[in-house]
Amino acid sequence: MNRVFITNYSSTNFSLENIDIKSIMLSAVQKLICNSQIDKKLIDGILVSSTSNSKYLAAQIAESTGITPKIFSTIENLCSSGTHAIVTAFAYVSSGLANAVIVVGADLYNTPGKIFDSDESRGDYTHPIFWASLFTKAHKRKYNTTELDLAIISKKNYDHSINNPYAYNNKHYTITEIINSKKITDDLNILHCSKLCTGCSAIMMMSESYAKKFTENSTAIIGIGQSTTSSVFTKNDLTSMESTKRASIDAFSMCKLTPSEIDVAEVHDAFSICEIMAIEDLGFVNKGQGTTFSNELYQTNNNKINPRGGLIGSGHPLGATGISQTIEIVQQLQNQAGKRQVHNAKYGLVHNMSAAATSSTVLILT
Amino acid sequence: MNRVFITNYSSTNFSLENIDIKSIMLSAVQKLICNSQIDKKLIDGILVSSTSNSKYLAAQIAESTGITPKIFSTIENLCSSGTHAIVTAFAYVSSGLANAVIVVGADLYNTPGKIFDSDESRGDYTHPIFWASLFTKAHKRKYNTTELDLAIISKKNYDHSINNPYAYNNKHYTITEIINSKKITDDLNILHCSKLCTGCSAIMMMSESYAKKFTENSTAIIGIGQSTTSSVFTKNDLTSMESTKRASIDAFSMCKLTPSEIDVAEVHDAFSICEIMAIEDLGFVNKGQGTTFSNELYQTNNNKINPRGGLIGSGHPLGATGISQTIEIVQQLQNQAGKRQVHNAKYGLVHNMSAAATSSTVLILT
Known part of the structure; x- marks a missing residue:
């Protein structure tokens, strides 16, 4: 299993803004690509983490940021979608199928993922x-x-x-x-509760050779x-x-x-x-x-x-x-x-x- | 990169049935597990491919079929969600993070994925x-x-x-x-068009050692x-x-x-x-x-x-x-x-x- 590193990151403010899910992802990913000292052509993948109902987000973000990934899809597992997307990117890099993968997660304060209505043990x-x-x-x-x-x-x-x-x-x-x-x-x-909000965070994950080549600091x-x-x-x-x-x-x-x-x-x-x-x-x-x-x-x-x-x-x-x-x-x-x-x-x-x-x-x- | 095999498969009929997305997945996965000569405890992952708006499907199917996977999420990329899920499972097995992963894809005839309304070049x-x-x-x-x-x-x-x-x-x-x-x-x-319908297909993907152990026929x-x-x-x-x-x-x-x-x-x-x-x-x-x-x-x-x-x-x-x-x-x-x-x-x-x-x-x- 090849080692995998997180090399760069970016985030938007977390707020109650009612913004398009694509726009908020775009702003974080553009910042991430800008932070990363890597040619866009070398970015192999973009994995989106979201509970939104919007479809085909990875291809849309790829197009809008000018990258041409070989790996692109949305990953959903409710509130832990983000780490599931990270683990998926880990598998891609670790297997050798990719050297550089963006993982971008976002949701809006009113996401349909906020209520899990399939758990019938909850009644009303x-x-x-x-x-x-x-x-x-x-x-x-x-x-x-x-x-x-x-x-x-x-x-x-x-x-x-x-x-x-x-x-x-x-x-x-x-x-x-x-x-x-x-x-x-x-x-x-109320002050014991986390607040559903609008926000986006993104990281770049790289193989060891890429991490050494394109960053000074990286975290395994x-x-x-x-x-x-x-x-x-x-x-x-x-x-x-x-x-x-x-x-x-x-x-x-x-x-x-x-x-x-x-x-x-x-x-x-x-x-x-x-x-x-x-x-x-x-x-x-x-x-x-x-x-x-x-x-x-x-x-x-x-x-x-x-x-x-x-x-x-x-x-x-x-x-x-x-x-x-x-x-x-x-x-x-x-x-x-x-x-x-x-x-x-x-x-x-x-x-x-x-x-x-x-x-x-x-x-x-x- | 470790080799990856498809060892078993199952499918439901493709129809215009209006059925619960979870039920149709369950019937295909139960059949798949039954076809596979592997102890449920050894199944490391279940990846769901769907354009449905239902959330947390992988965990739900895992619970209902009695498996306890370490890898579980839904993967969406519109009409090619299925192969994106297969490639993701490939990465998991190839990296060594998993030895046996179920990939199950399903949608209903009226799935919200049927119209891609984010492509504004299409107008109305x-x-x-x-x-x-x-x-x-x-x-x-x-x-x-x-x-x-x-x-x-x-x-x-x-x-x-x-x-x-x-x-x-x-x-x-x-x-x-x-x-x-x-x-x-x-x-x-009309007879030049594929018909959106309801259906589910599932495959088991395994590492080489598992494929040798649990099947006679497998496809790489x-x-x-x-x-x-x-x-x-x-x-x-x-x-x-x-x-x-x-x-x-x-x-x-x-x-x-x-x-x-x-x-x-x-x-x-x-x-x-x-x-x-x-x-x-x-x-x-x-x-x-x-x-x-x-x-x-x-x-x-x-x-x-x-x-x-x-x-x-x-x-x-x-x-x-x-x-x-x-x-x-x-x-x-x-x-x-x-x-x-x-x-x-x-x-x-x-x-x-x-x-x-x-x-x-x-x-x-x-």
């Missing part, structure tokens, strides 16, 4: 907050997780996002404001784990995310590292409870210790988890999310994260998931 | 027949292609489809019936070419399909074969004119010789082009088409095509394209 409660609410209730009951524990996750991520120039959020919140924010369900307030993907346990979330234990556990084991096994060696991680905090559960299920701590761990990070101003503000602080443009998480880790590992920089980060992790954690992707980068 | 003439009509007019003008030449393509493909148990068509037509069938544009009648993919020239068809010469030419050159170059060595081919006859152009652009004959070639095949009852009836005879369920073309070539190469069998077929070719031939895929199998 199709909005994602209902599964997150069940997760929260179950975790509170089993591990005595408190309102304060949850609010600390949200506060930390809103705070982090202030230093992320592309983030949807631009406000600090106090713990009290979070706890007193509008109640949506018994267990979750060394661990990949993906798992789907079901598409019906009520089939799972509600206090842990089985697909995340399995993906994590596979990713660490591929690169022969352990969770304690990870210096920085972007985890899929669609809701505050998800960050606590992810910390546990990725193996950073034992089950039930997620709140202790995250409270300690917060008390010590340690931003190793979700330094860009996670989904709660940055916003959640579905098809872009996994790619923007990956860009954050690349910036961290290349010591280019500015005020968000985690000191001396050598190994980073991306955790991206779909549909009530019924599937998960874990990537490990260095 | 969004239906595919309008580009096919321009292609026909241009080819007639430049190469003196006649009504009879076109009718021969249609007649041959309707005739071939009678021996395809899954085909939508079940009727022979006379040349006169085709020429006198309902006129849709100045240049094309030895040549791959893909190209997109634009998404706006009027940017191309209307008498030839540039993306097909490029894809063909790349596919033959990968396996070091020439068009004259191909024994059997499924070409993308979305309309009768496309088969004539494909024969030329794939390099079977020089430009302008497509009609002479196909008339000769017809006169001599030679069924090497579109033995299953092509899209005109079999029907065109967009996401399934490239996969069902591939299944036909696999059956031919394994001497399992029954009444459709081409004698002593050693090398076969699949030609699948999208959106007025603005992109094409060519696969070569043995």
